[in-house]
């Protein structure tokens with residue numbers, strides 16, 4: 007299924023209130039001050055904690071979109087934030103514990119909710135530095151899953167792609 011990306015055609019320049027022209031679908035320009043507004047995907051960092059038995063920790067969403075669905079721990083990077091710093095910040099915010107980044111899984115385009123704004127989800131495996139996780143922030147539950155018995159309700163396509171990629175990677179790593 008092809009996603010519909012909602013590009014935001016803004017009317018006015020955020021600096022001088024001049025009219026914005028549409029240069030192309032992803033770029034608008036102010037006719038007064040020349041400010042160019044680019045419509046870019048928002049970068050997100052996702053963290054998949056993996057334990058010694060190759061189980062993974064997922065978070066149940068407490069907010070819309072997809073409230074009640076299971077997703078990879080993470081969120082939007084802050085403006086100018088280093089992706090690795092954002093990843094560790096999100097893990098701390100949602101689980102209460104520190105982590106060590108152990109590898110890149112993949113990066114995929116997605117949208118924040120059905121037909122929502124475009125994002126890029128960068129997913130990494132992490133090792134938690136404490137077992138004492140608790141659901142915090144926008145998370146209502148944290149649960150360890152076997153990669154072969156994931157929950158049905160994983161609404162973000164980029165999460166599903168990342169978990170499938172991780173399955174393949176871990177499978178290839180295991181001795182035959």
Ligand SMILES: [Zn+2]
Pocket residue numbers: 019020021022023024036037038039040041
């Ligand atoms: Zn302007």
